[in-house]
Amino acid sequence: MAITIPVATKNSKLDLLVDKIDLGSTNASGQVWLKNAAGNVLVKLAMSNPAFGDAAIGTVDANAITDGIAILAGTCTKFSIVDRDEVEVLAGSVTAVGGGGDLESSTSSTAIVVSETVSISGISLIEGG
Numbered sequence: 001m002a003i004t005i006p007v008a009t010k011n012s013k014l015d016l017l018v019d020k021i022d023l024g025s026t027n028a029s030g031q032v033w034l035k036n037a038a039g040n041v042l043v044k045l046a047m048s049n050p051a052f053g054d055a056a057i058g059t060v061d062a063n064a065i066t067d068g069i070a071i072l073a074g075t076c077t078k079f080s081i082v083d084r085d086e087v088e089v090l091a092g093s094v095t096a097v098g099g100g101g102d103l104e105s106s107t108s109s110t111a112i113v114v115s116e117t118v119s120i121s122g123i124s125l126i127e128g129g
Contacts, residue, residue, distance in 0.1 A: 010127035011055035017089070018052035018060055018125065024084030031082050032065060032120060034094065034112065036074035043068040043118045047081070055127075062123040070118055076110040079103050081123075090125075 021030035029049040033041045048063035079102070081090040092102030096110055103123070112118060 005127070007058055010058035011060075014055035014058070014060040014125055014127050018055075019050075020089045021047065021051040021081060021083050022049055024087065026085045028084070030084055030089070031086070032068075032123070033080045033082060034068075034076045034118065035078045035080065036072075037077045039078075040072055040074065042072045042074050042076055042112045043070040043116075045118065045120055049084075051081075052125075058127045060125050065120045065123070067117050067119045070112045070114050070116045072112075073114045074112060076105070076112055 028046070030047045030051045032045045032047060034043045034045070035041055045068035046066040048065070050063065052060050052062050054060070076094045079092055079094050080088045082088050094103045094105065094110055095101030096105050096108050098104070103120075106121065
């Protein structure tokens with residue numbers, strides 16, 4: 001028999017996690033950093049404060065994310081979500097659309113060019129179990 005986690009517990013876990021993004025005082029909000037394979041930050045996108053809404057049915061959605069301007073060129077392969085003091089809270093992979101990454105580009109490429117405007121249309125976290 002599989003162990004199951006009640007929805008209320010999933011929601012509490014998600015809320016606890018995403019609330020960490022709003023901690024700190026250095027920046028006005030948490031950020032999403034898009035990075036290359038070496039971990040160099042290609043672009044920083046500011047999140048809302050609070051970064052996420054309240055979890056419901058084991059899912060939590062990000063509030064608006066501001067477009068960012070690329071500071072380095074490269075292929076984006078991973079991302080981090082950092083709190084207001086730039087401490088990493090979450091991390092994952094980035095792929096082109098259909099590539100199965102934790103964050104997928106809406107195009108067939110994850111190449112980023114310096115000074116390019118980059119946007120993220122949304123982020124949803126789902127608690128399994």
